[in-house]
Amino acid sequence: MEMTFWDKVVAAFQYNNVIWHNVFLTIVYIIIGIAVAVFVSACIGQIRNRKFTAERGGKSSKGFLTGFLIGLVILIFPIGLFLTLSIALGSAGSVDVSAQSVFYTHEGKSTMMTLTSEFQANSVENGITSGSSKVYAVAIQPETGKRIWKTKLLKGPSPGKKIIGVANEKAWIFDGKNLQVINKQDGKIIADEEKLAEISPTLKNQFPTNTAWYVFKDKHVLFKGLDGQVYEIDADSMKGNIKEGVNASNIFESDDLNNIQSAQGQIVASGKSDGKYFVMIGAEDVQAIQRGSELPATSSERKYVYTTSLIDKGTSTIADQTKVVDQVFLNGAFLLTPANSNDKYTYKPIESIAAPPKMPSYSDYSDTQAYLDALEAYQKALSSYQDNDSTYSNLIGRLNAWKMSTPVHIGNNATFIVEHNETTESASNILLSAVDTDKKKVLWTINTKAPSIHFTHQDSGNLVVSTSGNSEAKNILNVSLETGKTTGYNFQYNRTFSIEPN
CATH class of the missing domain: 2.40.128 (Lipocalin)
Incomplete structure (x- = not known):
């Protein structure tokens, strides 16, 4: 979360792990304490002086105002120097x-x-x-x-x-x-x-x-x-x-840190045992598959959520595709949680879309011509099978669907969390959106104000997200899956903040 100037001023007046800062802050607090004591004393003295002057019919002294202004100038200098150093060096830390x-x-x-x-x-x-x-x-x-x-x-x-x-x-x-x-x-x-x-x-x-x-x-x-x-x-x-x-x-042959990593995928099961899936894919890819042509070399940055069967009678297809929501998700992907085969929304890879054609045997035919005709038909079928298998493999590769994956979802509903970018720039902030595939709408979207995510962890009705980037983007976010309301903690400034969903 971006720190405002006022946020940095407030952070400067808090003790942290930097020795010079804490010593300087203690001195500043002592100076402020002395200044307050002197000011209170001067006020009391001024009240007494006014009372004494009024009784004698004289004029009020301007010494109080002069002393106050001099004291204020003396107070401003150390505080100004302290804030300048704290904000400048605090921003230089990491x-x-x-x-x-x-x-x-x-x-x-x-x-x-x-x-x-x-x-x-x-x-x-x-x-x-x-x-x-x-x-x-x-x-x-x-x-x-x-x-x-x-x-x-x-x-x-x-x-x-x-x-x-x-x-x-x-x-x-x-x-x-x-x-x-x-x-x-x-x-x-x-x-x-x-x-x-x-x-x-x-x-x-x-x-x-x-x-x-x-x-x-x-x-x-x-x-x-x-x-x-x-x-x-x-x-x-x-x-x-x-x-x-x-x-x-x-x-010790490998170093397994048991990290909780952020994982994304482009395909999840519908959860209805209907052989259909929700996929995150670009319109160009859909059109290429519908035409039976090769997929573009690179995936489109502009992705949509579709529902489709992927396979129809042994043939790779997205012909029955239906766009779930009209919203485009830049570099969008479903947020995943550790794979769970018992979760009804878990995608389980399909090893083969159809059995390859069987090559004819000469002994099965009474004459040579019949065998040659069968062999020609086999070669055509094999070519069609290979083209279809290649198209399916490319599609599965585009969807990153080589292994079992389980999406983050809200309760038992087909509402999934989509990770996408604010813009197409390389350091664009990451957005998180809840997409209700039953009601066909986006329930909420939050801007993490960070260009990358370290890891995610689903904790009951909340999603814990660790973001990374510059010092102001190294945060822990606690996102309510139901409402999108987010509480965050910034490591650099030991600061709590909140993010309201759109």
């Missing part, structure tokens, strides 16, 4: 929010924990910004847009930070250099590598600094020690030992 998140319940509300790398600017000279970087674990309540806690894990940049796993109240985190355990309810650090080595001496001096060498399996943290052996720590008791009889290369 926050990198991890694509990983863990969702859990805190005091009865859904809470999200993630990691951030924050660069805090101290000076800008000749276009060069200098400052310091720190890694934090942060817990946010998306519903309220409030930060629950924030814990500093590491001083310095950390490209390899990740949440390894969670067991009960313990969150295991690798901050890029060290393994740490924190309480996910209050953010307090429970244990570090030194503490873990005290509990289990065999772990001493074995913790690696390679993020790929930490994995979480069956409520155990596994890592490849510096001696090449595999070590195992019970994620709840925090007791560890050497894991015998395993090959490190089999366990």
Whole structure:
């Protein structure tokens, strides 16, 4: 969400993680306190002076007004300097929010924990910004847009930070250099590598600094020690030992961060067992399929929601297509949630649209001419089959429909969330719209004010969205699926805001 100048002024008068800012802010508050005290004292003195002067019939002194103006000028200078530095250096800082998140319940509300790398600017000279970087674990309540806690894990940049796993109240985190355990309810650090080595001496001096060498399996943290052996720590008791009889290369062959990623698709099932689907596709593609010609080399940016069967009597088709709504969705796609085969709106790939024609055998025919006629007919059928299969494969490729996918939908209704762009520019803001395919209308649309989405998470009747872009676009949004009303939290300014749907 774009910050106004007033928003930045309000943020400047809040304590944060920058030492110089907090010291300067404390001095400013002291100066303001002194100024207020002096002003109140002067007011009392002026009242007494007026009363005394009135009794003696003299003129009122102008010393109060002069003193007030001088004090105001003295007060304006430090506050002006403070605001200038805070706004300028605050805008020069940056926050990198991890694509990983863990969702859990805190005091009865859904809470999200993630990691951030924050660069805090101290000076800008000749276009060069200098400052310091720190890694934090942060817990946010998306519903309220409030930060629950924030814990500093590491001083310095950390490209390899990740949440390894969670067991009960313990969150295991690798901050890029060290393994740490924190309480996910209050953010307090429970244990570090030194503490873990005290509990289990065999772990001493074995913790690696390679993020790929930490994995979480069956409520155990596994890592490849510096001696090449595999070590195992019970994620709840925090007791560890050497894991015998395993090959490190089999366990750590890939780095799976278990990220919750944003996924989009162009096809979902109708949910009515009628063999039909809802597809997000351009009008040019529809026309090409109807004509039986090849699809354009690139997909149209202007997409519509159609309902169609895709296949009619073994032939690839969108001939029975019906446009659900007239609204165009630029680069539109259905927002997906983790695949669920039991969800009636889940699209399940069709391996083949029809069986290929069977090649005739000479032994089945009484004369050569009959066989040649059958062979010619087979070749025509095979050519038609191959063309149709190619068209279907291209269509499935255009719809990104090679694997099972489940859409985000509202309740048990055929109302889907569509992700699309505000304009065709590369850095265009992403919009989210709720499309009711039964009522054939768009229920609401929100502008995320961000050019990309890190991940989405459907939480009951809400959709949690992590957006990315510039510092003002690195937000957590909590979108009501029913109304579209959105509460957001900005990591850069520790600010709560709201977005009203259209």
